[in-house]
Amino acid sequence: MRPSIPCLLAAAAAACASGGAHPAAAAAPAVQVPAPTAGPESVSVNRPQYPSTYQRHANRPVVITNATIMTAAGQEIPRGSILLRDGKIVAVGATVAAPPDAIKVDGTGKYVTPGIIDVHSHLGVYAAPGTDAESDGNELTGPVTAEVWAEHSFWPQDPQIPLAIAGGVTTIQALPGSGNLIDGRSAVLKLVPARTVQAMKFPGAHYGLKMACGENPKRVYGRRNQFPSTRMGNMAGYRGAFIQAEEYRRKWDKWNQDHKGDPPERNLRLESLAEVLRGNIYVQNHCYRADEMAQMLDLAREFGFKIRAFHHAVEAYKIADLLAQAGTAAVVWADWYGFKEEAMDGIQQNAALLQQAQARITLHSDDPGGIQRLNQEVAKAMYDGQRAGIAVTRDQALRWITANPAWVLGLDSVVGTLEPGKMADVVLWSGDPFSVYTKAVQVYNDGWLVYDRNDPAHQPRSDFELGQEPPPGNDR
Amino acid sequence: MIGILLAQTIALTGGTVFPVAGPKLDHATVLMRDGRIVAVGTNVAIPSDATRIDATGKWVTPGLIDGGNQMGLTEIGAVRETNDATVRNDTVAASFNVAEGINPASTLIPITRIAGVTTTLAAPAEGLIRGQAVLIDLDGATIEAMLVKSPVAMVAELSERTKEAGGGSRAGAAERLRHVLDDALEYARRRADWARAQIHPLAASAADLQALGPVLRGELPLIVVANRRSDIETALRIAREYHLKLILAEAAEAWQVADAIARAGVPVLVQPLDNIPSYDGLGVRYENAALLVKAGVKVALLETDTHNARNLRQQAGNAVSNGMTWDQALRAVTLSPAEIFGVADRYGSLAAGRVADVVVWSGDPFEFSTAVEHVFIRGREMPLRSRQTELLDRYKKLPPTY
Numbered sequence: 001m002r003p004s005i006p007c008l009l010a011a012a013a014a015a016c017a018s019g020g021a022h023p024a025a026a027a028a029p030a031v032q033v034p035a036p037t038a039g040p041e042s043v044s045v046n047r048p049q050y051p052s053t054y055q056r057h058a059n060r061p062v063v064i065t066n067a068t069i070m071t072a073a074g075q076e077i078p079r080g081s082i083l084l085r086d087g088k089i090v091a092v093g094a095t096v097a098a099p100p101d102a103i104k105v106d107g108t109g110k111y112v113t114p115g116i117i118d119v120h121s122h123l124g125v126y127a128a129p130g131t132d133a134e135s136d137g138n139e140l141t142g143p144v145t146a147e148v149w150a151e152h153s154f155w156p157q158d159p160q161i162p163l164a165i166a167g168g169v170t171t172i173q174a175l176p177g178s179g180n181l182i183d184g185r186s187a188v189l190k191l192v193p194a195r196t197v198q199a200m201k202f203p204g205a206h207y208g209l210k211m212a213c214g215e216n217p218k219r220v221y222g223r224r225n226q227f228p229s230t231r232m233g234n235m236a237g238y239r240g241a242f243i244q245a246e247e248y249r250r251k252w253d254k255w256n257q258d259h260k261g262d263p264p265e266r267n268l269r270l271e272s273l274a275e276v277l278r279g280n281i282y283v284q285n286h287c288y289r290a291d292e293m294a295q296m297l298d299l300a301r302e303f304g305f306k307i308r309a310f311h312h313a314v315e316a317y318k319i320a321d322l323l324a325q326a327g328t329a330a331v332v333w334a335d336w337y338g339f340k341e342e343a344m345d346g347i348q349q350n351a352a353l354l355q356q357a358q359a360r361i362t363l364h365s366d367d368p369g370g371i372q373r374l375n376q377e378v379a380k381a382m383y384d385g386q387r388a389g390i391a392v393t394r395d396q397a398l399r400w401i402t403a404n405p406a407w408v409l410g411l412d413s414v415v416g417t418l419e420p421g422k423m424a425d426v427v428l429w430s431g432d433p434f435s436v437y438t439k440a441v442q443v444y445n446d447g448w449l450v451y452d453r454n455d456p457a458h459q460p461r462s463d464f465e466l467g468q469e470p471p472p473g474n475d476r
Numbered sequence: 477m478i479g480i481l482l483a484q485t486i487a488l489t490g491g492t493v494f495p496v497a498g499p500k501l502d503h504a505t506v507l508m509r510d511g512r513i514v515a516v517g518t519n520v521a522i523p524s525d526a527t528r529i530d531a532t533g534k535w536v537t538p539g540l541i542d543g544g545n546q547m548g549l550t551e552i553g554a555v556r557e558t559n560d561a562t563v564r565n566d567t568v569a570a571s572f573n574v575a576e577g578i579n580p581a582s583t584l585i586p587i588t589r590i591a592g593v594t595t596t597l598a599a600p601a602e603g604l605i606r607g608q609a610v611l612i613d614l615d616g617a618t619i620e621a622m623l624v625k626s627p628v629a630m631v632a633e634l635s636e637r638t639k640e641a642g643g644g645s646r647a648g649a650a651e652r653l654r655h656v657l658d659d660a661l662e663y664a665r666r667r668a669d670w671a672r673a674q675i676h677p678l679a680a681s682a683a684d685l686q687a688l689g690p691v692l693r694g695e696l697p698l699i700v701v702a703n704r705r706s707d708i709e710t711a712l713r714i715a716r717e718y719h720l721k722l723i724l725a726e727a728a729e730a731w732q733v734a735d736a737i738a739r740a741g742v743p744v745l746v747q748p749l750d751n752i753p754s755y756d757g758l759g760v761r762y763e764n765a766a767l768l769v770k771a772g773v774k775v776a777l778l779e780t781d782t783h784n785a786r787n788l789r790q791q792a793g794n795a796v797s798n799g800m801t802w803d804q805a806l807r808a809v810t811l812s813p814a815e816i817f818g819v820a821d822r823y824g825s826l827a828a829g830r831v832a833d834v835v836v837w838s839g840d841p842f843e844f845s846t847a848v849e850h851v852f853i854r855g856r857e858m859p860l861r862s863r864q865t866e867l868l869d870r871y872k873k874l875p876p877t878y
């Protein structure tokens with residue numbers, strides 16, 4: 001596909017369609033779109049591919065004082081302070097020196113955490129009100145649709161977005177559904193009100209490639225008497241696709257080096273898969289059963305790529321050691337089970353057992369309701385683990401929805417903890433975020449006060465909600 | 477009812493007891509014998525043969541009651557072989573009582589009860605008239621042993637999901653419901669004519685019309701699932717026309733007509749954590765339950781996910797953070813559902829004579845940090861074991877021992 005060298009060197013990170021740029025480029029302002037030129041850029045693949053137009057909102061510095069600061073980086077500071085300026089966390093500690101123009105927020109009795117990251121959301125692609133008209137998450141016209149991109153379905157006016165913001169979520173990975181073996185590319189988004197998805201795209205984020213194991217693809221196609229209809233069919237399907245991708249990558253890598261003759265024919269499907277093989281796109285693999293995850297780890301070895309994370313992974317606890325060894329994250333629910341056969345063995349200690357095995361754990365919602373209370377889901381999983389005698393610290397548990405999902409997206413140097421230099425994605429909570437009675441009071445995204453429970457001026461509403469009851473200022 | 481066979485006497489001593497029907501009691505005793513509560517108070521004489529359980533520092537409440545699911549009627553959501561909550565191809569299924577579809581061996585039952593939910597509705601799942609729901613205790617080797625009350629209510633639905641039963645219009649569905657109710661009255665009046673086939677064709681089978689008799693006599697409540705304000709108002713209208721004992725369920729936009737619901741004396745079953753708008757309920761909001769209670773409506777809280785009925789306490793906690801008082805929320809998962817389902821003389825409170833469904837918690841039952849320490853169903857202590865605790869034990873250390 002595209003020349004890999006210009007991409008690696010490009011300052012304009014998002015001009016590389018794969019999003020394969022280093023996260024350090026994340027703070028770069030809106031990308032300049034280079035004009036097509038002679039030579040390699042006369043090939044469409046080398047032109048900008050739906051680049052991020054995300055821009056930070058200018059705002060005054062903010063200092064929150066006298067709050068319990070949970071850094072997700074090993075510390076819980078009682079009566080601490082945090083200073084946000086120019087979209088960055090500047091200082092965290094018992095006291096911080098605040099500039100005179102800083103907005104002062106009294107955090108007495110309140111808690112501060114990093115913004116929550118949900119790496120498995122269908123916001124925008126399965127938007128409310130949930131009619132067929134908004135059902136844009138599953139391209140069920142063939143078992144391998146690596147060519148579809150979730151961002152091309154994403155509806156920024158989904159009324160579920162403001163609800164998730166009010167729950168303290170600052171970054172999401174919007175995924176295609178799981179009906180196919182290879183479902184398409186994810187969109188990694190700043191969860192801010194915007195007119196276009198481009199204005200939400202997290203600069204420099206890696207694309208994910210959603211893949212799905214097990215019941216879903218074999219059911220969707222099996223019912224049509226099409227391939228695949230079995231789990232062995234599923235495996236053959238992935239392998240066939242990656243064999244083609246290897247060939248495609250070889251052709252493009254060669255042409256990118258020598259530019260001899262016409263460029264190879266462009267194929268969007270194989271382009272996504274080739275980017276997985278190059279390590280630029282992260283595999284985000286829907287997979288429930290332990291034995292199937294083990295199969296997928298072998299598949300990844302066969303083709304020389306890494307699976308970044310297994311999503312849903314209700315049986316991850318059965319192979320916690322294998323996952324820790326492979327360096328593949330497990331993205332799980334606190335307590336969902338039983339809604340389908342492959343989800344029958346879900347247990348409430350899944351996350352804690354994985355933590356015990358030192359595997360990388362993330363909690364996800366996969367649900368427009370659950371995304372609003374991921375702090376509660378973490379609390380359940382943490383306490384259920386502790387009650388079973390598994391050591392889990394509050395800091396570790398908080399990392400399940402902050403630092404660890406940041407890693408799943410390749411953004412761990414940019415977001416996910418309260419440390420100086422990190423993006424100012426910060427939530428102020430009314431109390432301990434692990435209490436059922438606690439709510440997000442303020443949500444800062446890149447330093448911007450995007451939600452304030454006590455100020456209707458900072459309670460975004462989607463276009464869809466205008467003219468409807470209930471009025472603004474409620475929790476819907 | 478092994479508890480009765482063993483004639484067990486159990487005294488929970490020293491706990492903070494929430495009788496629900498009365499004020500909180502500190503350092504109180506709950507005495508249970510033969511499956512019933514025999515005394516609750518701070519000055520209870522404990523018989524010498526009683527098994528004493530020290531509940532000092534613990535919170536003691538009635539077992540929680542969830543009125544919102546298909547317990548015993550489903551094992552695996554997507555596996556049809558394990559589902560018994562719906563009579564398909566029959567949108568008027570009034571004669572369908574779910575009881576004989578209940579599986580006392582369902583693994584969901586221990587999973588749910590060890591989280592403090594001791595009693596649930598087992599309700600039919602789909603249709604204009606879905607069928608008859610029953611109330612069950614989450615213990616018992618047979619269906620008979622589990623049943624608390626059967627039937628407890630007829631269940632109908634007026635929503636975007638059932639308007640197809642009226643040809644695709646809400647008005648059509650409401651009219652069809654009235655037609656069935658009219659014919660049930662006609663059938664009751666003219667049984668002899670029906671037997672001689674001297675009656676116009678009726679809108680449902682004789683069995684269904686017969687089953688609607690108790691509903692039309694006001695003996696059996698009619699639960700109507702309705703979310704849109706106009707659907708809720710239709711349910712209220714039909715209930716007035718036919719003098720029905722109505723219970724509203726789900727009721728996303730009920731807060732918008734809370735006063736009318738209160739005036740009609742109709743209770744509402746609400747799942748607090750619902751706020752995703754659909755065209756069936758654009759006005760859905762977290763504060764629904766609190767606003768209804770404020771208007772004087774009797775509310776019971778639900779967790780409608782059968783597999784996670786154990787999260788009823790999370791629902792209750794969220795109802796509190798969205799405007800209910802803590803006491804109102806506790807009542808809404810104990811005594812209020814017992815009253816709504818007509819079993820408050822036996823369930824939902826801790827008082828002499830009540831069935832001994834009792835839970836001992838390490839603290840506030842709605843908090844995630846709180847553990848369930850003891851669960852009694854009909855006076856029998858439940859082992860805190862389930863299929864899930866066995867999976868945990870097997871895989872706590874890897875590799876597992878098979």
